[in-house]
Amino acid sequence: MKGRYFEEQERQVLEQIIRHRRTELGKNFLNREIPETVLNRLIWAALKAPSVGFSQPWEFVIIRDVSIREKIKNCFEAENEKAKQIFKDKPLYNQLKLEGITNTPVNIAMFYKPSSSPILGQTSMEKTGPYSVCLAVQNLWLMARAENIGVGWVSILDEKQVKQILHAPSENELVAYLCLGYVKEFTERPQLEIANWERPKSQESLIHYESYNTTL
Amino acid sequence: MKGRYFEEQERQVLEQIIRHRRTELGKNFLNREIPETVLNRLIWAALKAPSVGFSQPWEFVIIRDVSIREKIKNCFEAENEKAKQIFKDKPLYNQLKLEGITNTPVNIAMFYKPSSSPILGQTSMEKTGPYSVCLAVQNLWLMARAENIGVGWVSILDEKQVKQILHAPSENELVAYLCLGYVKEFTERPQLEIANWERPKSQESLIHYESYNTTL
Numbered sequence A, B: 001m002k003g004r005y006f007e008e009q010e011r012q013v014l015e016q017i018i019r020h021r022r023t024e025l026g027k028n029f030l031n032r033e034i035p036e037t038v039l040n041r042l043i044w045a046a047l048k049a050p051s052v053g054f055s056q057p058w059e060f061v062i063i064r065d066v067s068i069r070e071k072i073k074n075c076f077e078a079e080n081e082k083a084k085q086i087f088k089d090k091p092l093y094n095q096l097k098l099e100g101i102t103n104t105p106v107n108i109a110m111f112y113k114p115s116s117s118p119i120l121g122q123t124s125m126e127k128t129g130p131y132s133v134c135l136a137v138q139n140l141w142l143m144a145r146a147e148n149i150g151v152g153w154v155s156i157l158d159e160k161q162v163k164q165i166l167h168a169p170s171e172n173e174l175v176a177y178l179c180l181g182y183v184k185e186f187t188e189r190p191q192l193e194i195a196n197w198e199r200p201k202s203q204e205s206l207i208h209y210e211s212y213n214t215t216l
Helices: A008-020 A036-047 A066-086 A128-146 A159-165 B008-020 B036-047 B066-086 B128-146 B159-165
Strands: A058-063 A106-112 A149-153 A173-182 A207-209 B058-063 B106-112 B149-153 B173-182 B207-209
Touching: A008 A128, A008 B008, A008 B036, A008 B128, A036 A058, A036 A128, A036 B008, A058 A066, A058 A128, A066 A159, A106 A128, A128 A149, A128 A173, A128 B008, A128 B128, A159 A173, B008 B128, B036 B058, B036 B128, B058 B066, B058 B128, B066 B159, B106 B128, B128 B149, B128 B173, B159 B173
Parallel strands: A058 B207, A207 B058
Antiparallel strands: A058 A106, A106 A173, A149 A173, B058 B106, B106 B173, B149 B173
């Protein structure tokens, strides 16, 4: 094989990073600055993600400004009031801090920018455009973990309002809004598992062989 | 900080894996078997991805059966005829092999399974459901690279037909259809860059600070 060959020991490093990666709900963040060089390594990782037709259809807004982040937080609060109604039978919902918008040093809004001309690979499944941005999110997330930085994804937001606050072009789609910061602790298990909100699913229940109809 | 601390040397391993990960268009694949233990490590990585509300809304179909893969390949051929019309001004399109459906040992179809009850974090942005599946794709893709296995994402497919072929439940959404195999070569640069189809975009053109309106 031509090209970089990875050894078992290197594979194990990735396994460790994946194993210990966490979704930060919000309460473990520290407001310690993330150095510019470190942040640039996270952005580098995001930009190395695969994308449909190598279209690189992403644009990121890096937000440190507190007044902008307070506007986003207001947006979260309004949307979360609606969510509280939806979960009114689950009192646990109100006890969870679900974002770290202002108690982190950096937020990143990740947008999908549609192309004005056809993209190879996107002609039958248009959604592979925004999906490419998600691949960039995960590259960034893993690199953040390797830098011992926690990441939370805030999705309890109104996309239109976020676009207005950030003056995003009308054709852009908000894919992800991330909060990044060093943390007090990377928990042993997912925080929503610890909180007894959801349980891990078994691999057997999620994997099928050959088709949904086949039992092996 | 409590929890696993990653050292600079470990971060560099991830950087290498991200740097040398490639999207396989199809011609570099070898039809050498992927051992079950190796494939299980890729599935493990996918299942450790973050998901909205820890909902783990994914289902994977692992396909080795050649007759099923030939049906998928027929589906690709039909969709690719339409794509060739769209790119009729770019003769290069016809020269690219864009899939490794039958010249790999394993395909994986990754579906989003919507929940019948509300999911934490998904109440304002429903698309975070399928987006979670994309995060699983990228975890799998990086682990595959660490195993020196190439991955291609075939998106020139009709979702309805693929669901029929795999007998997928009607509510499931096809997110990704992956081809996996060992390769002759991991190229130094993205294959669509080498083919002069697309060029890498500059970081400066993709990153904004504070908002789209701010110049720093």
